[in-house]
Amino acid sequence: MGNKLAVLAGDFLLSRACVALASLKNTEVVSLLATVIEQLVTGETMQMTTSVDQRCSMEYYMQKTYYKTASLIANSCKAIALLAGHTAEVATLAYDYGRNLGLAFQLIDDVLDFTGTSASLGKGSLSDISHGIVTAPILFAMDEFPELRAVVERGFEDPRNVNLALEYLGKSRGIQRARDLAKDHANRAAAAIDSLPDSDDEEVRRSRRALIALTHIVITRAK
Amino acid sequence: MMYVSRGLSRASRRFRGKIFGEPLSHRQATACRNLLPCLDSSLGDDPSLKVLGCRHISSWSWGLPAALYSIRHHIHHHSASIVEEQLDPFSLVADELSILANRLRAMVVAEVPKLASAAEYFFRMGVEGKRFRPTVLLLMSTALNVSIHKPPPDTIMGDTMTAELRVRQQSIAEITEMIHVASLLHDDVLDDADTRRGISSLNFVMGNKLAVLAGDFLLSRACVALASLKNTEVVSLLATVIEQLVTGETMQMTTSVDQRCSMEYYMQKTYYKTASLIANSCKAIALLAGHTAEVATLAYDYGRNLGLAFQLIDDVLDFTGTSASLGKGSLSDISHGIVTAPILFAMDEFPELRAVVERGFEDPRNVNLALEYLGKSRGIQRARDLAKDHANRAAAAIDSLPDSDDEEVRRSRRALIALTHIVITRAK
Numbered sequence: 001m002g003n004k005l006a007v008l009a010g011d012f013l014l015s016r017a018c019v020a021l022a023s024l025k026n027t028e029v030v031s032l033l034a035t036v037i038e039q040l041v042t043g044e045t046m047q048m049t050t051s052v053d054q055r056c057s058m059e060y061y062m063q064k065t066y067y068k069t070a071s072l073i074a075n076s077c078k079a080i081a082l083l084a085g086h087t088a089e090v091a092t093l094a095y096d097y098g099r100n101l102g103l104a105f106q107l108i109d110d111v112l113d114f115t116g117t118s119a120s121l122g123k124g125s126l127s128d129i130s131h132g133i134v135t136a137p138i139l140f141a142m143d144e145f146p147e148l149r150a151v152v153e154r155g156f157e158d159p160r161n162v163n164l165a166l167e168y169l170g171k172s173r174g175i176q177r178a179r180d181l182a183k184d185h186a187n188r189a190a191a192a193i194d195s196l197p198d199s200d201d202e203e204v205r206r207s208r209r210a211l212i213a214l215t216h217i218v219i220t221r222a223k
Numbered sequence: 224m225m226y227v228s229r230g231l232s233r234a235s236r237r238f239r240g241k242i243f244g245e246p247l248s249h250r251q252a253t254a255c256r257n258l259l260p261c262l263d264s265s266l267g268d269d270p271s272l273k274v275l276g277c278r279h280i281s282s283w284s285w286g287l288p289a290a291l292y293s294i295r296h297h298i299h300h301h302s303a304s305i306v307e308e309q310l311d312p313f314s315l316v317a318d319e320l321s322i323l324a325n326r327l328r329a330m331v332v333a334e335v336p337k338l339a340s341a342a343e344y345f346f347r348m349g350v351e352g353k354r355f356r357p358t359v360l361l362l363m364s365t366a367l368n369v370s371i372h373k374p375p376p377d378t379i380m381g382d383t384m385t386a387e388l389r390v391r392q393q394s395i396a397e398i399t400e401m402i403h404v405a406s407l408l409h410d411d412v413l414d415d416a417d418t419r420r421g422i423s424s425l426n427f428v429m430g431n432k433l434a435v436l437a438g439d440f441l442l443s444r445a446c447v448a449l450a451s452l453k454n455t456e457v458v459s460l461l462a463t464v465i466e467q468l469v470t471g472e473t474m475q476m477t478t479s480v481d482q483r484c485s486m487e488y489y490m491q492k493t494y495y496k497t498a499s500l501i502a503n504s505c506k507a508i509a510l511l512a513g514h515t516a517e518v519a520t521l522a523y524d525y526g527r528n529l530g531l532a533f534q535l536i537d538d539v540l541d542f543t544g545t546s547a548s549l550g551k552g553s554l555s556d557i558s559h560g561i562v563t564a565p566i567l568f569a570m571d572e573f574p575e576l577r578a579v580v581e582r583g584f585e586d587p588r589n590v591n592l593a594l595e596y597l598g599k600s601r602g603i604q605r606a607r608d609l610a611k612d613h614a615n616r617a618a619a620a621i622d623s624l625p626d627s628d629d630e631e632v633r634r635s636r637r638a639l640i641a642l643t644h645i646v647i648t649r650a651k
Contacts, residue, residue, distance in 0.1 A: 004413045007435055008473055011409060014439070015466035018446065022462040025455040034446030041440045042335055048432065049337040 043067025070102030100189035141174035341437035365635035471495030498530025528617035535610035538563035569602035
């Protein structure tokens with residue numbers, strides 16, 4: 001019954017979400033979040049069914065990451081703005097914050113899977129790579145060491161292949177470049193908040209500072 | 224088709240000659256033939272055949288004396304019941320259904336190829352199923368085409384508004400079908416089903432994960448389409464349906480013995496799993512057309528009762544198959560431990576059957592024992608009777624709709640009533 005009950009539970013949550021969404025009586029918001037569901041599914045499917053070319057493509061990876069991780073938070077931020085009756089510009093800033101925060105989060109997640117709580121390599125759970133999921137650090141490393149691609153193509157069922165990939169990763173700047181990209185997205189998220197229309201209200205300002213604090217936390221967290 | 228010519232020659236013998244006084248011109252006969260396609264094959268080229276009750280002729284003033292209108296109306300009423308027997312509800316909307324089918328296929332296109340083939344699996348030509356629900360919804364759309372605030376006919380604005388409403392109602396049909404298929408995909412995963420609609424199930428072909436994802440995908444597309452109708456009441460209605468579908472499936476999976484032996488629980492579950500979707504989409508059709516709450520409720524009642532009747536006969540057929548006798552059906556429900564109406568009725572008459580049910584049906588001997596009791600009981604007949612009762616209520620709902628002179632409206636209503644008969648008398 002394990003899988004079945006899980007599927008049913010998921011459907012149940014989805015249906016309750018639909019009803020709750022409908023009760024907001026805002027069809028644009030319904031549309032937005034229905035699109036998120038679609039993108040979550042698309043992202044998951046992208047991860048399941050990649051060709052080798054796609055698996056080695058940073059562009060494909062970022063698109064999949066947007067769908068799987070960033071889309072939900074980006075579009076719900078936008079929905080928040082729409083419900084408050086804001087302009088399209090403000091709604092877009094909210095969206096940008098969510099999107100960049102989500103991407104930054106995932107990129108650091110990728111790094112931590114290799115480094116764990118230590119700054120050095122190999123202390124992480126290595127769960128991505130053992131499941132054959134190629135993430136940003138490896139993709140960056142492939143940039144510097146084209147021969148790493150052949151290793152990736154062989155797949156990672158063989159633990160020796162995993163170790164080989166880790167060697168290349170260690171020699172490369174892959175980890176650092178992934179962190180840099182994460183920082184870049186975190187900065188954009190903060191910039192979106194800074195671009196919001198001014199406010200004198202202390203609560204408003206404090207919440208904005210908190211949102212910016214989050215963009216730091218997402219980068220500096222150790223797990 | 225035999226019925227048609229028999230019925231018509233009966234009708235024409237009654238009405239030919241003196242009633243209208245004037246034979247129809249060839250043009251008039253052709254026009255009527257085109258407007259009443261179900262009569263088409265029998266009219267032949269005989270222009271002297273008085274066509275029965277064709278409203279459109281009266282508006283074109285081709286010289287029928289005014290006094291004859293009331294008679295014509297009376298004749299029309301008779302002819303309606305004759306025509307009703309031969310009316311094929313499915314062919315009335317066949318053309319519109321192909322348009323919908325094409326739009327549906329376009330709506331489930333996905334950018335990831337694997338997802339695309341999974342999502343469109345049951346929308347491909349040949350496996351769309353009976354398309355029962357879209358048929359009902361399209362017929363209901365026409366049946367409700369009664370002017371509450373109808374724009375003047377034949378004006379550009381009038382035609383545009385009518386066309387736009389139709390597209391929105393077609394959208395309900397598409398959305399309903401997507402929700403339905405999504406639930407089928409997940410149900411097959413939950414039931415470990417190998418086949419569906421005569422082909423392998425999606426989970427069998429592409430695995431559970433892709434089947435689950437495809438179902439989610441269809442659901443999300445349905446939600447987007449729903450949102451684009453910009454009618455929050457309709458969104459609410461169909462969101463509730465999704466919830467009820469899940470509740471119904473959960474009810475089926477997680478019953479206590481008491482619940483499994485309860486007719487009330489069974490009917491509630493059946494409403495959720497089968498009738499809710501068609502009932503609420505019928506209601507949505509009415510709401511989109513701007514009808515009153517009363518009319519919307521009638522539409523809902525039709526769908527609900529039709530759905531319940533359908534499921535009850537489904538239950539019976541699972542035991543009887545195409546034969547009227549017991550045990551020739553697939554017995555798929557009982558072998559999966561699903562207790563349906565016939566057994567519940569039988570338990571009424573034979574309380575000892577409950578003990579058999581409680582033991583479960585993994586042992587085929589228990590199945591046979593249950594079938595024995597069923598055969599001795601009036602379970603099958605009582606289930607059929609209950610189905611007929613619901614079918615009648617569905618027909619009554621249509622009869623209670625506000626009157627209309629429009630022939631298309633009346634024909635669609637006859638078709639909806641014909642469906643209530645088909646649902647009861649079908650053999651599979």
